């Protein structure tokens with residue numbers, strides 16, 4: 001509600017974009033003058049001194065758009081925060097768009113921002129496991145045969161009783177070589193890596209990890225790697241609920257999207273900004289970070305205090 005009220009008009013969205021672009025207030029890139037006229041419909045700031053026009057949407061996903069900024073803002077907010085993920089059809093309904101194609105296009109553009117590589121390696125204690133995704137869920141007896149399903153790796157940080165950052169990747173197989181490469185690509189060398197007893201993980205110590213194998217459940221029904229298990233079952237529920245029938249070729253994109261949202265679940269406003277291309281591209285660490293709520297407040301405050309009044 002707060003979000004919708006704040007961005008109820010095109011002018012409010014433009015003000016926010018200008019505040020992101022010029023946190024210290026407008027300054028003409030050509031002559032440095034600090035006053036401008038706003039050509040609202042074209043998203044342009046025209047310098048009052050030299051008349052050079054600067055687009056406030058340059059470098060964002062909204063550049064050159066004919067769709068209302070309000071629609072973009074609300075779409076990015078939904079994609080960033082709506083937990084099970086949003087399909088183009090849901091987005092069309094939520095935004096009240098007459099054309100499905102518009103919703104689809106917006107979604108594709110926002111999704112592109114989710115493919116931003118998440119490079120900072122996981123650290124501390126990390127649970128690592130592999131699992132199958134896609135295909136027919138029933139009928140497979142478990143085990144590690146590939147079948148028609150895609151084999152994926154999951155790595156997730158242990159943060160007290162909860163989970164920290166997540167990484168997901170499609171794997172060619174469950175060999176020691178593939179699993180070792182997955183851990184190396186996602187996890188810092190100094191980390192403690194928890195896995196199950198699968199022989200594919202035995203090489204991790206040689207790679208320099210503090211590898212701890214778990215083979216005994218503390219209690220019946222408990223999972224050896226509870227955080228990895230939880231992340232995977234949430235992922236599966238999401239894939240089934242929202243993206244039925246995702247082909248293997250699209251799988252990495254959906255894994256990226258899931259990871260993006262998981263890793264920003266406590267900082268929805270950072271996610272929103274990244275999706276729109278407003279900077280804040282670095283990956284947030286979730287542990288000791290401010291909660292989404294305080295971030296909204298800080299962010300609202302920044303809008304109020306920044307001077308964007310054109311002369």
Ligand SMILES: [Zn+2]
Nearest residue numbers: 028031047050
């Ligand atoms: Zn100027």
